[in-house]
Amino acid sequence: MQAMPLPIPAISKETLIERVPVSFETERLLIRRTCDEDAGPIHQTILESWDALHDEMIWAAEESRKDFARTAEFIRETQEKSLEGEGFTFQFYHRRESCHVGAMGLHHIEWDVPKFEIGYWLNANHWGRGYMTEAVSALSRLLIAEAGAARVEIRCSSANRRSAAVAQRAGFHHEATLANDRRHHLTHELHDTHVYVLLPSS
Numbered sequence: 286m287q288a289m290p291l292p293i294p295a296i297s298k299e300t301l302i303e304r305v306p307v308s309f310e311t312e313r314l315l316i317r318r319t320c321d322e323d324a325g326p327i328h329q330t331i332l333e334s335w336d337a338l339h340d341e342m343i344w345a346a347e348e349s350r351k352d353f354a355r356t357a358e359f360i361r362e363t364q365e366k367s368l369e370g371e372g373f374t375f376q377f378y379h380r381r382e383s384c385h386v387g388a389m390g391l392h393h394i395e396w397d398v399p400k401f402e403i404g405y406w407l408n409a410n411h412w413g414r415g416y417m418t419e420a421v422s423a424l425s426r427l428l429i430a431e432a433g434a435a436r437v438e439i440r441c442s443s444a445n446r447r448s449a450a451v452a453q454r455a456g457f458h459h460e461a462t463l464a465n466d467r468r469h470h471l472t473h474e475l476h477d478t479h480v481y482v483l484l485p486s487s
């Protein structure tokens with residue numbers, strides 16, 4: 286007798302897009318999709334954290350990212366992408382102190398899996414307090430519970446010790462290291478990429 290193929294869950298991309306969280310709270314943070322009101326706080330954070338972001342984030346390679354107009358343009362772009370399900374960004378604020386703490390993004394989404402890659406950065410004034418671990422842990426688990434994620438990834442340069450430590454503290458499993466996978470955008474040194482993954486069974 287021929288084996289019956291297992292049914293594939295037929296949840297449409299449109300339905301899954303609606304299940305990506307719009308806003309949520311953790312113990313210390315309010316995390317929400319990027320909106321027009323975030324322009325001022327993001328701009329301020331970029332100025333305060335410029336050296337750290339410029340060193341690690343390709344998007345901060347250009348000096349023009351210090352311009353308020355460029356941040357306003359980023360907000361328009363991210364809002365358009367989220368409508369199409371091409372990517373989402375989130376800003377987070379300290380619930381008690383109300384200050385902007387950092388941001389996360391969902392990239393390289395494949396809805397038919399579904400799978401997501403999380404990227405992140407913090408205001409340098411807020412490093413070393415566990416905020417990113419708190420935010421990444423919450424978002425990745427919501428993606429699995431609400432948006433049916435079969436896989437959530439974090440990719441980072443082997444030279445970015447702090448980023449790898451976030452993935453490990455958030456419970457992601459080190460799945461692979463891709464040798465000579467990237468060049469640093471400023472030094473042009475060749476680096477490996479660490480791939481960390483969180484699965485529903487994790």
Ligand SMILES: CC(C)(COP(=O)(O)OP(=O)(O)OC[C@H]1O[C@@H](n2cnc3c(N)ncnc32)[C@H](O)[C@@H]1OP(=O)(O)O)[C@@H](O)C(=O)NCCC(=O)NCCS
Nearest residue numbers: 337341405406407412413414415416417418440441447448
């Ligand atoms: C990557 C980045 C977000 C990590 O920031 P971070 O502050 O090290 O990470 P967390 O917010 O999770 O904080 C962890 C630190 O707080 C400490 N900590 C304090 N309270 C904590 C708590 N309640 N829970 C967890 N950690 C806590 C941890 O021990 C750790 O300290 P350590 O670095 O001395 O070991 C930050 O370095 C950054 O924005 N870098 C530039 C952008 C970047 O590289 N992005 C990633 C690209 S792949």
